[in-house]
Amino acid sequence: MKKSCLFIRTNGLPCKAKTLINGNLCFRHDPDKVSMALNASRKGGENRALQGVYGEPITLKNPDDVKRFLGQVINAVWSEGVPVQVGSSMGFLTRCWLDAYEASDVIKRLDEIEEKLDLINP
Secondary structure, rough: OOOOOOOEEEOOOOOOOEOOOOOOOOOOHHHHHHHHHHHHHHHHHHHHOOOOOOEEEEEEEEOHHHHHHHHHHHHHHOOOOOOOHHHHHHHHHHHHHHHHHHHHHHHHHHHHHHHHHHHHHH
């Protein structure tokens, strides 16, 4: 059974991570692993930094444009190495776009109906 790391943090609380095999400290606190732990932190930070351009600017004018765009995003995530987080963000944002489009379309249609009713009943 693994035991908890014996390192005491600056706030006086013990580290609760599991120890390395045959050790009393975890990976982060073992003095023999300092450079490896720093390298792991650096790599983890780089993986979370979603920097870059993943496509050309687009204009969305109707739901068909959104459908085509989402197809491109899915293919880019699936086969071109675009990060999943980028694809998830684009999915969320296009859902928001579609909701706004639908709401504005409903308002437009209601305005048209009201205009027609005003013509019938001046």
